[in-house]
Each structure stands twice: as C-alpha cells, then as structure tokens.
Amino acid sequence: MFMDIELHNDEKRILQIFQKFEKSTLNFDEISQEIEKEKIMRASLWLTGHSLAEVLEESKKLVKLSSEGLEANEKQLPERRLSKYILDNNIESIGIKDLSKVESLEKGEINPLLGNLKKKNLITIDKGNIVFKNLDYEDEEENLISKLANLDEGLDISELSKEDKKIVDSLKKRGLIEVKEIKNRELKLTSEGIEYIKNPIEIKEEITQLTKEDILSGKWKECDIRAYDATIPTEKVYPAKPHPMAKIIDDVKDILVSIGFKEVKTSAVQTEFWNFDSLFEPQDHPARDMQDTFFLKYPNKGEVNEELLQKLKSIHESGIVGDEQISKGWGYVFSEDVSKKVVLRTHTTVSSIKYLASLSEEEKEKPHKIFCIDRVFRNEAIDYKHLPEFYQCEGIVMDDNVNFDNLVGLLSEFLNKLGFEKVRIRPAYFPFTEPSLEAEVYVEGKGWMELLGAGIFRPEVLEPFGIKKPVLAWGIGLSRLVMMILELKDIRELHKNDLDWIRNSRVKSVK
Numbered sequence: 001m002f003m004d005i006e007l008h009n010d011e012k013r014i015l016q017i018f019q020k021f022e023k024s025t026l027n028f029d030e031i032s033q034e035i036e037k038e039k040i041m042r043a044s045l046w047l048t049g050h051s052l053a054e055v056l057e058e059s060k061k062l063v064k065l066s067s068e069g070l071e072a073n074e075k076q077l078p079e080r081r082l083s084k085y086i087l088d089n090n091i092e093s094i095g096i097k098d099l100s101k102v103e104s105l106e107k108g109e110i111n112p113l114l115g116n117l118k119k120k121n122l123i124t125i126d127k128g129n130i131v132f133k134n135l136d137y138e139d140e141e142e143n144l145i146s147k148l149a150n151l152d153e154g155l156d157i158s159e160l161s162k163e164d165k166k167i168v169d170s171l172k173k174r175g176l177i178e179v180k181e182i183k184n185r186e187l188k189l190t191s192e193g194i195e196y197i198k199n200p201i202e203i204k205e206e207i208t209q210l211t212k213e214d215i216l217s218g219k220w221k222e223c224d225i226r227a228y229d230a231t232i233p234t235e236k237v238y239p240a241k242p243h244p245m246a247k248i249i250d251d252v253k254d255i256l257v258s259i260g261f262k263e264v265k266t267s268a269v270q271t272e273f274w275n276f277d278s279l280f281e282p283q284d285h286p287a288r289d290m291q292d293t294f295f296l297k298y299p300n301k302g303e304v305n306e307e308l309l310q311k312l313k314s315i316h317e318s319g320i321v322g323d324e325q326i327s328k329g330w331g332y333v334f335s336e337d338v339s340k341k342v343v344l345r346t347h348t349t350v351s352s353i354k355y356l357a358s359l360s361e362e363e364k365e366k367p368h369k370i371f372c373i374d375r376v377f378r379n380e381a382i383d384y385k386h387l388p389e390f391y392q393c394e395g396i397v398m399d400d401n402v403n404f405d406n407l408v409g410l411l412s413e414f415l416n417k418l419g420f421e422k423v424r425i426r427p428a429y430f431p432f433t434e435p436s437l438e439a440e441v442y443v444e445g446k447g448w449m450e451l452l453g454a455g456i457f458r459p460e461v462l463e464p465f466g467i468k469k470p471v472l473a474w475g476i477g478l479s480r481l482v483m484m485i486l487e488l489k490d491i492r493e494l495h496k497n498d499l500d501w502i503r504n505s506r507v508k509s510v511k
C-alpha cells in the first residue's frame with residue numbers, strides 16, 4: 001500500500017532513524033546527529049505532505065548571561081566590590097566623591113552604582129557618605145548570576161517564580177543577562193508513518209540531475225530521479241538589489257534618456273549668484289531667508305564672473321540688458337556681496353541655468369534637452385513629509401518655436417510614463433518663468449497631488465547669457481514622487497536604512 005508514496009533518500013533516512021530508535025517522536029536535534037540540519041526541515045515537510053508525520057513546534061524563552069554578565073560573575077558586581085573595599089580597608093563609610101578612588105571600580109560603573117545600592121536597600125547616605133547597613137549582605141542578583149553561570153542551557157523563563165522574574169528584569173536592564181527565544185522542533189509519526197516503518201526501507205542512489213552520461217550508460221535505470229515539490233516552503237532569500245529609491249531614480253533617468261534628454265551635474269555648493277540671481281529671483285525674496293536656505297560659513301564668499309555680475313545687477317535693478325530695456329526689473333539696489341554668498345543648492349534649476357550659461361555661441365544655435373537629478377537642501381523642520389535634503393529632477397528643452405503647448409505635452413507624456421494616467425495643469429508663479437504652471441497627478445485614494453513646477457524661462461533669465469531661443473523648464477519633487485510610488489507614509493523611511501524595509505519593499509518599476 002505504501003509503494004506509491006514517493007520518498008527521497010533524505011526522508012527515507014529519517015524514517016530509518018525512527019526504526020533504529022524504535023520511537024514515534026524524534027527531536028530535530030536527535031535527527032541532526034544522523035542527517036544534515038538544513039535537510040531536516042525540507043524532508044519533514046515532505047513527510048508531512050504525505051501524511052506520514054507532523055512537525056510539532058514549541059518555543060521557549062531562555063535566560064542566559066550576556067558577555068557583560070559573565071564578566072560580572074568573574075569580577076563580582078560593583079556593589080560587592082565596594083562593600084569588600086570597605087571591609088578590607090576597615091573603614092566605616094566612604095564619601096560619594098571618593099568613589100572614583102576605589103581601584104576596583106571602573107569609571108562607567110560609579111554612576112549606576114549608587115542607584116543600585118539604594119534600590120537594593122543596602123545603604124544609607126549620611127552627609128555625602130555611603131554607609132552599608134550590613135557589609136555581609138545577601139544579594140539575589142548575585143545568586144541568580146552565579147546560578148546562570150553554571151548552566152549551559154540557560155533557564156526557561158516560564159519556570160521562574162514571580163520574584164525571580166523581577167530579578168531577571170532588573171538584570172536585563174543592567175545588560176547582564178539576555179533572553180533568547182529558541183524553537184524546539186519535533187517530528188512525530190502519524191499512524192500511517194508508524195505502519196510505514198514496520199517494513200524495511202531501501203535506499204537507492206538518487207540523482208537530481210539527469211546527465212548525458214547517465215542516459216548513455218543506462219545508469220538512470222537503477223537510480224531514483226529526485227522529484228521536486230515546488231510548493232514546499234523554503235527559507236526566504238534576499239538577493240542583492242538596488243535601494244528602492246535608487247531603482248526609481250534609475251528608471252526616471254531611463255525614461256528621460258528615452259525621450260532624448262542628456263544628464264548634467266552641478267556641485268551642491270553654489271553662490272547666490274547662480275542659485276538665485278541668475279534666475280531673476282530678487283535678493284529680498286523670502287525664499288532666501290535664513291529659514292529656507294543653508295548658508296556656508298567657510299567659505300562664506302565665492303567667486304563670480306565680474307562681467308556677468310554687472311549684467312545681472314542691471315537686469316535686476318532696471319531691466320536693462322546691454323542698451324536694451326527688456327523689462328522693468330525689480331527696482332531695488334542689487335548687492336554684489338549678497339550675490340557672492342555661498343549656499344547649498346536649494347533647487348536643481350541652478351543646473352539648468354549653469355548649463356545654458358556654459359554654451360558657446362555655436363552651441364547656442366543648436367537645440368538642447370538636458371536633465372539633472374540631484375539632492376537639494378532647505379532649512380526645514382523634519383517631519384513625515386519634510387527633510388532638510390531631498391531629491392529633485394529638473395530639465396529644460398531649448399529649441400526654435402517651442403511653446404507652452406509643447407511643455408504641457410512633454411510633461412503629460414513624462415508623467416504618463418511614470419505611471420500617472422490622470423494629469424491636471426494649473427497656473428502657478430515662479431520668479432524665473434512666465435507663464436508658469438504646476439502639474440498635479442491623481443493618486444487613487446488620495447486625490448490630486450502636486451508634483452511638478454514648470455514654465456518658460458523669462459527673457460530676464462535668458463538674455464544676460466545671450467540665449468535667444470525659447471527654453472521650457474520643469475522641476476519635479478523626486479523624493480515626493482518616490483514616496484507616492486512606494487506608498488510611504490513617512491519620508492524618513494527612505495533614509496533610515498531599515499534592513500527589513502529595504503529587503504521586503506518590492507523594487508517597483510515606475511514604467
């Protein structure tokens with residue numbers, strides 16, 4: 001009747017152990033004397049799957065001395081060392097301030113010592129002096145430590161009395177003991193299993209892979225070919241993979257590259273000249289305030305091209321480029337000192353304008369599509385959706401005749417590729433673009449969420465650098481995007497390096 005049960009050699013070997021010991025229940029430890037540990041669970045599950053056995057699991061919490069506890073057992077607790085010091089030196093008491101002179105006490109032990117002596121009610125304090133009530137006292141903590149030191153296995157927590165549990169708690173707080181959970185597993189034969197082992201069990205050579213040689217030699221006829229059960233649970237493996245945020249950043253790069261953008265990079269440290277002035281942000285703009293921008297102390301001044309500085313001064317103050325009046329300007333007195341101050345980049349738009357400013361006369365005649373993904377820094381209070389540094393992704397398109405419609409089309413395509421089907425555009429304001437827009441995406445369960453700012457660079461931004469073609473510009477809050485894709489409730493999760501979260505979060509592709 002058992003002929004059709006298909007067992008591998010590992011299962012057969014386990015059943016042979018049952019035969020040998022003439023038992024119907026075996027501990028995994030007993031089985032592991034005869035067969036490798038890693039194989040036991042798999043073979044047991046197979047036996048379970050064929051109704052020949054069942055796995056019984058019981059977990060125990062064991063109390064053991066920690067390495068500090070073992071050390072305390074050898075050196076004795078600081079309380080005892082102090083009482084010994086007093087006994088050995090034949091003194092009545094010791095001043096609290098003199099504790100540091102007791103050689104047998106280590107520096108870090110002195111502070112907690114007083115608390116422990118009081119908690120155990122061993123002393124009184126008289127005018128700053130410690131007086132032991134009884135120098136030859138009995139200490140339950142010590143007793144438990146020496147008892148544990150003599151046990152290899154540790155003590156089962158469920159077998160401790162109420163009083164002992166309190167002592168365990170207190171020693172645990174002192175870091176002297178640790179509680180470890182261990183699982184005890186047993187394999188118990190079912191009645192079918194008991195029947196099965198009544199017959200002799202034959203072990204044949206087993207092959208897991210059928211090779212050409214096995215077929216040619218005819219060896220396959222004598223061997224059992226190991227059957228696989230793909231439904232048996234196995235231990236989880238966590239292969240190396242990119243951090244979920246790194247993966248999304250890579251996917252975003254791929255999308256942008258696939259629609260013709262080229263990546264550029266800039267330094268995180270910039271002058272106000274590049275971070276703000278070049279983008280026609282007035283120097284008294286509230287965003288430059290201490291609350292929002294990180295200013296560097298060393299160096300607190302950066303180098304700026306003098307000719308460009310004069311150009312920006314003129315455009316900010318009066319709207320004049322060369323001898324052409326292109327706008328009204330902001331009408332305030334531009335400070336060259338402010339322009340030279342050094343800040344941490346507050347937005348990646350600085351990369352776009354620096355790229356444009358770097359173009360040669362010849363390059364200015366050609367179309368350009370670039371993007372930049374980088375960290376930006378803002379002096380914000382940390383909470384579930386704000387961090388002082390986060391990622392932005394920014395890009396520009398410079399070409400003859402590009403217009404607002406092209407911008408809306410480009411952004412819709414980009415957002416669709418990121419997986420957002422519903423996109424909504426609203427008018428917005430940025431000092432460096434006109435017209436300006438904000439794009440919102442629809443997130444199931446959350447509604448419309450703002451994700452992106454964009455617009456066409458104003459002539460006041462482009463003309464000082466001699467750019468004549470229109471430039472479409474956009475910037476996306478990449479950290480926010482990552483939060484949406486990974487459905488995170490707290491942005492701090494991204495940087496905590498919580499291995500469990502990293503291992504278990506699926507690396508979703510945005511595409």
Ligand SMILES: N[C@@H](Cc1ccccc1)C(=O)O
Pocket residue numbers: 346347348349394430433453454455473474475476
């Ligand atoms: N720099 C803007 C975004 C933006 C970029 C480009 C054009 C328009 C807006 C921000 O940080 O919010």
